[in-house]
Amino acid sequence: MIEVKNLHKSFGDVHILKGIDTTFEKGKTSLVIGQSGSGKTVFLKCLLGLFDYEEGSISYDGKIYKQLNEDERRNLRAEIGMVFQGSALFDSMTIAENVMFPLQMFTKQSKSEMEERVNFVLKRVNLDNAHNKMPSEASGGMQKRVAIARAIVNNPKYLFCDEPNSGLDPKTAIVIDNLIQEITDEYNITTVINSHDMNSVMEIGEKIVFLKDGHKAWEGSHKTIFKTDNEVVTDFVYSSNLFKKVRKMYLEENQ
Template sequence: MIEVDNIHKSFGEFHVLKGISTTFEQGKTNLIIGQSGSGKTVFLKCLLGLFEPEEGSIIYDGDRYADLNKADRRELRQNMGMVFQGSALFDSLTVEGNVTFPLEMFTNQSKGEMKDRVDAVLERVNLIDAHKKFPAEISGGMQKRVAIARAIVMNPNFLFCDEPNSGLDPKTAILIDNLIQEITQEYNITTVINTHDMNSVMEIGQKILFLKDGLKAWEGTNKEIFKTDNQAVTDFVYSSELFKKVRQMYIEERN
C-alpha cells in the first residue's frame, strides 16, 4: 500500500502539486488520469522517489520515505518495478539480457538462479521462445511484455507503469492491460499506472485518481466514474462521442 498525505511539489515559482492526498491499495490496479499539464508525471516521479515533495509525506507499506536513510531508500527503490512509456529496452541486449539486467545489477544470485527466474517471468508474460531475440526483432506489444517481465523479475512490492499502452493498437493494448492486472493480483503488488487511455480506465480501473491543475479533482472506481456529476471529470472522460454513448447507455440501464 502507498499512502500519500498532502504532498506539494514546486519548481521555482511553478506550484505543480497542490496538496494531494490519496491511497493506492495493494493487489489493485490504481490509475492516475488527467489532461496534459495536470501534474500526473510529476506525481508519478514523486512516488518513485525521483522528486521529493516540499510538504507532505509518502508512506510505503508503513515506511515514511522522508524518514528513510540512504541505504533504506536504495532498498525501497529495488522493491519498485517500472514499465516505461517507450519500454526503454537496451537495443544491444537480447530479451533474456534485458530481463536479466536488474538481477545482475542488484542481486548476488548465481547464473543458474538468474536464468531460472528470467525463464519464469518470460513464461508468465507469454514469451517462451523469445529469449535470444533483440528488441528490433520483436513487435511493440512483445517489447511491452519484455518491459513488464523486467519490471517484475526482482519480485517487487510496487509496480509503476507510465503510459504502458502508448503506441499499441487497441487489441494489443487490451492484452497489456489484462496482463498488468493479472500480475498485480497474482503477485499482490501495489500497481500505479499513469495513463490517458480511457479504455484502460474502463477495463482495469479498480482505483482511479483524476488530477486537474495539480489538485485531486476526483477519485473512485471505473464503475463510479459513470455516476459522478463532477464537471471536470465528465468533460475529460466524455470528450469523445464513444464515451458519451456509453454513459447514455449506462443511464438508460439504470433507469
C-alpha cells in the same frame, strides 16, 4: 499500500502538485489520469523517489520515504518495478539480458538462479522463445511484455507504469492491460498506472485518481466514474461521443 498525504511539489515559482491526498492499495490496479499539464508525470516521479517534494509525505507500507536512510532507500528501490512509456529496453542486450538486468543490480543470485527467474517471467508474459531476440526484432507489443517481465523479475511489491499502451493498437493495448491486471492480482502488487487511455480506465481502473491543475479533482473506480456529476471529470472522460453513449446506456440500465 502507498499513502500520499498533502503532497506539494514546485519547480521554482511554478507550483505543480497542490496538496494531493490519496492511497493506492495492494492487489489493485490504480490509474492516475488527467489532461496534459495536470501533474501526472511529476506525481509519478515523486512516487518513484526521482523528485523531492517540499511538503507532505509518501509512505510505502508504513515506511515514510523521507525518513529512510540511503541503504533503506536502496532496499525500497529493489522492491519497485517500472514499465516506462517507451519500454526503455537496452538495444545492445538480448531480451533475456534485458530482463536479467535488475537481478544483476539488486540481488546476489547465482547465474543459474537468475536464468531460472528470467525463464519464469518470460514464460509468464508469453515470451517463452524470445530469449535470444534483440529488442529491434520485437514488435511494440512484445517490447511492452519484455518491459513488464523486467519490471516483475525482482518480485516487486510496487509496480509503476507510465502510459503502458502508448503507441499500441487497441487489440494489443487490451492484452497489455489484462496482463498488468493479472500480475497485480497474482502477486498482490500495489500497481499505479499513468494513463490517458480511457479504455484502460474502463477496463482495469479499480481505483482512479483524476488530477486537474495539480489538484486531486476526483477519485473513484471504473464503476463509479459513470455516475459522477463532477463536470471536470465528465468533460475529460466523455469528450468523445462514444463514451457519452456508453454513459447514457449505463445510467439507463442502472436507474
